[in-house]
Amino acid sequence: MTAEIICVGTELLLGNILNKNAQYLAQQLANLGIPHYYQTVVGDNVTRLKQVVEVAIARSKILIFTGGLGPTPDDLTTETLADLFGVPLVENPEILEDIARKYAIRGRVMTPSNRKQAFIPQGATVLPNPAGTAPGIVWSPTSNLHILTFPGVPSEMQRMWQETAVPYLKTLGFGQEIIFSRTLKFWGIAESALAEKVSAFLNLPNPTVAPYASRGEVKLRICAKATSLAAAEELIAPIAQQLQTIGGLNYYGQDDDSLASVVGQLLQQANATLSVAESCTGGGLGQMLTDVSGSSRYFMGGVISYDNQVKVSLLGVDPQALIQEGAVSSTVAAQMAQGVRSRLGTTWGLSITGIAGPDGGSPTKPVGLVYIGLAQANGTVQTFEHRYGQDRSRSLIRHLSACTALDALRRKLLDSQF
Template sequence: MTPSPAPAAAEILCIGTELLLGTITNGNARWLAEQLAGLGIPHLRQQVVGDNRERLIAAVREAAGRCRVLITTGGLGPTPDDLTTEAIAAAFGATLEERPEAWAAIQSRLARAGRPLTPSLRRQALLPPDAQLLPNPTGTAPGMIWTPRPGFTVLTFPGVPSEMRAMWRDTAAPWLRAAGLAEGVFASRMLRFWGLAESELAERVADLLEGGNPTLAPYAGAGEVKLRLTARAATTAAARALLEPLEAEIRSRVGQWCFGADDDSLAAVVLELLRQRDETVAVAESCTGGGIGAALAAVPGASDAFLGGVIAYANAVKQGVLGVSETSLAVHGAVSDPVALAMAEGVLRLTGATWGIAVTGIAGPGGGSAAKPVGLVHIAVAGPDGSRSEAARFSASRGRSWIQTLTTGEALNRLRLRLLAAP
């Protein structure tokens, strides 16, 4: 007789009809997966179930036959569709009882916040009798760590990301470390690329994609391509040591197409390069409507190098504020290299910045023509080594926000490459 396979270490079950409808993005599953990997705990399955008691019971029972730990998010709260705790208990024929310490914590939190205490909130204090309370330091809905039968434990979290993360950090992660579920330690590194298509990047590292440890996985986004490097070893230091030569080899093959790693953004990288040179940047934007400035201002400490900008959407603003000539607009049109150059040079005069970025284009869905279709954008960079502008063409099929996002990234990347090349 063939023995049954050993149960997998962990599964993730996210609960909420809004996830199935696409109303919100399921960021909790991604975050939990990263945390499990960091603890060296493999997980082989993720599932989403709506706010339906019977389907939730079935999903929990099925998971109990496959894994040692089930991690759930969502469905903890005072409203009728918050079914998680009751359904999990029902899956194993358990009753619920009120936990005085949980109810006291709920009352205390509401009192401190000056919020009214309603009867429905009390149901959040109901847990199976033998469940361990998983405290919620930032919200009212506690979770639980419950082993309804030998070899299977459920950890429940609210769907609010900030609450889930605090509960994970304070209670769940220490419990999991002590549970003996780790199969080594995982370390990951995300390399980020701009200006290189996913297919071209895959060709450059094709032989490396076949490795077993570390592994490589490519991802494509809005103009940006990523490579996730993951290694497993006995310790975090050993896992990171496996990643270092692989990262060095990748960077040697792709050169400046790789702009950063992990949480780096193009804006953050550009600002750091400017700081190193004691230089500054200002922006003049038409079709992006302030997107480049917003990307720069989102980086903490941006004021060290980002002076500001002008949103010159109308031609009158291009002329009156940035000094674009009426002749250039009449002869070449607002979407052209001469106008982009004049905008970049104009914002330099206005602000005294070292570098100026300017964009003008057709983001659609209307306004295009055969000569200047939707998705045509002219991007100029002006600086100590001169002013240059070049057109970029983005697909109109992905919509207006897609074109604006790609224009923002492409403009920042062009400045990045100029900074790397400038003496």
């Protein structure tokens, strides 16, 4: 039996509100072992809402609605469902009394429009809302079809889900199994290349493996269905180990790990410190590092050397190098890394200089050209050239540059362990 999430509200379609309800419900369905393959967002329109429901009932047996339960004319979920299934709306005196009581507690008078919230389809059961005035319903208008409705306010919906919906779904036999997933993360390899390497794993029945990419990062999601979390993890563990081995150095972490957090762990293990010098990323690299709690133990600080004079005065970059080779060059990247490492007294110095666009490029130095410098306390300096392409946005080039710089340091730290 599969579930489908239907979120109602024109404000969601306009992007005025982030749809956190769908994410929460998807996670909760997985915890109960309930598969769900579709999510739909529909505006406050009777015709379109009916169309969405008609499609949903042909492919899913549990329909979960959020939104459209308020007192205003554009709150249409309850009456639309009743009309679609040809059932009258019936006033529930307990709901009406509850709404009036909540208004009295708040020192307000219930308006006539609030009475609308007391009407539910005949045969439906009230799904109580302890925190708000919009109750939901639990309803089986036809055999083997279960409808649950919730208000759009996340805090109200989540409490109603835990207190009433979960026990109800467990009476249907759900909750005996869970769906648990682990996400492996890779940097420095294309999604297609990684998919080819792990192709033998992509058709497994349980656990399943699926690749996907996001802003330069490639992920492999391993998803298992089992009777307990421990059993699911036992299914996942050997698959994850094999995939990590195949990924090699491109594999850097899993689930909540980030390149910055992994680099931080490696720096602490080596009792090492880091400083950064940034140009085109404008502090983005430093932000990634300091987003990690406890980063002050290994990250000493950085210099945003956007102007060439700052590169010279604060980082000790040779003015002649800037004149002869330009700020976006291997030489300048190396000197920036050396300069910040020396001035801040750290084990490592990491630098970025490049052309993030959309303008500023030339035939010899196009938009997307980035140099990364990596300096060690022993005097060794490495530089890396990357060409991210002129068709990528400024923000993406900056993001890729910062992540690739962290990845270069990650690989070097791992290499130094052996």
